[in-house]
Amino acid sequence: MEYKDIPTKADIERIASLREPGCVSIYLPTGTTPPEADRARIELKNHLARAVKSLEAMSIDRATIGRIQAEGELILDDRDFWRYQSRSLAVFLDGTVAETFRLPNRLTSACEIADRFYIKPLLRAVTFPQSALILALAQNSVRLIRIDPEAPPALVEVEGMPENVPAAVGLPSVSGRTASGRVQGSEGQKVRMLEYVQAIERALHPLLATSTEPLILAAAEPLVGIFRGATDYPRLLDDVIAGNPEEKTEDELAAAARGVLDRLYAGKVEALKEDFSTRIAGGTALVDLSDIARAATYGAVETLVFDIDRRVPGSLDDETGKIAYGDDDTAGNYGVVDEIIRRSLASKAKVYALRAEDVPGGGAVAAAVRFPV
Incomplete structure (x- = not known):
């Protein structure tokens, strides 16, 4: 049997809105057979061990690390949970939040630690699910x-x-x-x-x-x-x-x-592209990354589409949304696109993960806006 806990839009908005030091995001492939579940459980255990070491190196307080470790161990020890798995597992821990989602598509194994959760892979499962x-x-x-x-x-x-x-x-x-x-x-x-x-x-x-x-x-x-x-x-x-x-x-x-x-x-993709084409011509949609980053920061994004595979190293200014480009994504920094996504979700924008050829304007992102900024 396969169990799927595909997150709702509200789930993703809630997870994206959290911002505290020591947010642990783990993605790993699982499976529906006992041997696959056993391998996934061991992999999660290894991710958690590495996460604890990273949290200690980041000087996160011991009480928070202890809670994160305890939350992870509860998941590891839940026999019923591991009996029923899907294709991938997403785990989010921060000492207060303990969320898991069993997803129908195969995701790459990853363990990310920052002051917010890593949500970009999660959106792949909910944009146009193939189940x-x-x-x-x-x-x-x-x-x-x-x-x-x-x-x-x-x-x-x-x-x-x-x-x-x-x-x-x-x-x-x-x-x-x-x-x-x-x-x-x-x-x-x-x-x-x-x-x-x-x-x-x-x-x-x-x-x-x-x-x-x-x-x-x-x-x-x-x-x-x-x-x-x-x-x-x-x-x-x-x-x-x-x-x-x-x-x-x-x-x-x-x-x-x-x-x-x-x-x-x-x-649905063609309808999105037609809508964006009309809105770009009318000045109510943006394709320039700097403009979109600013619009996301001020809560102006109504609909955001992004290339699921494109990474743009850098960060956004908290107040203005100005982009500071980097040579590569560093630990704790998920890049420009992920932060634009997070800020857009905070303003209740609709967000779609698409293939590169379906993103209007040919860039990493495109955004329809509620008002000019």
């Missing part, structure tokens, strides 16, 4: 399938899920086919399908109530329309994998679902 749920819905069968960017598709067991229309309405099956008959005609059949779909929705509700993943429907009409009318899940996508899903394997459904996600995110 989703597929509901393969037919009259004679129903499957819930989870897809992830670095794992094969997996069937999800759902307690109370009906097997087919007859099972949902209390009728026997006939030769493996629905026992709907023709007595009640097409309207009677639709009523039975509605009862079937409602039973499915009830079974799914506990899982979907805590899920942050898109739900992709694989079905044919009239089940598509019936299911849409029966659910209020806000992340049900408009795009559908059409046709009878019984004719497709899990791998085929996963391939089709990735196409749905690609189209969804490509559309």
Whole structure:
């Protein structure tokens, strides 16, 4: 089983807002098997040992170091926590805060210590996540399938899920086919399908109530329309994998679902680019890094997009946002882009991690602003 604690925007804003000496940020790849979890646990233990030495070298007070060490040991000793892992783990400790997030994408191992948390890798997991749920819905069968960017598709067991229309309405099956008959005609059949779909929705509700993943429907009409009318899940996508899903394997459904996600995110990126193009022409979007740093400092950034792989060594003045460029990022200094991100999140900006070719203006960042600065 794979557990994901994908952070919400509020989680990221809260973590980004904290600024105290001795903030420890740890990222490491994990896995869903016991050997992978054991390796990740050992790696976290090693990161924590190095973090304690670094904190001591930075002259952080012993009480704070002791609390950070104790928080880390609680995570290490939590057997249930290590039984359920995803693809990566993010850990944030400062002696008061102890936050962990199990993430679906593979992140590079890192341990960073500064006067604030390192959040840039975290945003990769939440901008356009490549994980989703597929509901393969037919009259004679129903499957819930989870897809992830670095794992094969997996069937999800759902307690109370009906097997087919007859099972949902209390009728026997006939030769493996629905026992709907023709007595009640097409309207009677639709009523039975509605009862079937409602039973499915009830079974799914506990899982979907805590899920942050898109739900992709694989079905044919009239089940598509019936299911849409029966659910209020806000992340049900408009795009559908059409046709009878019984004719497709899990791998085929996963391939089709990735196409749905690609189209969804490509559309969002194009909409962002078009919006920025209009706003740049109108003077309400910026592409110059110095201008953006100043806007972020004064809380003017409304939407920020940045190149997830681009690093700009340097720092920002706390009062003016003026950039002091450096030759390389130093310990405790995450660079210009990360600090712009942190300040933008502090003013409730929308932040998107994109590929280099999708950033308007071709720079490291672009920003739509609420007011000129």
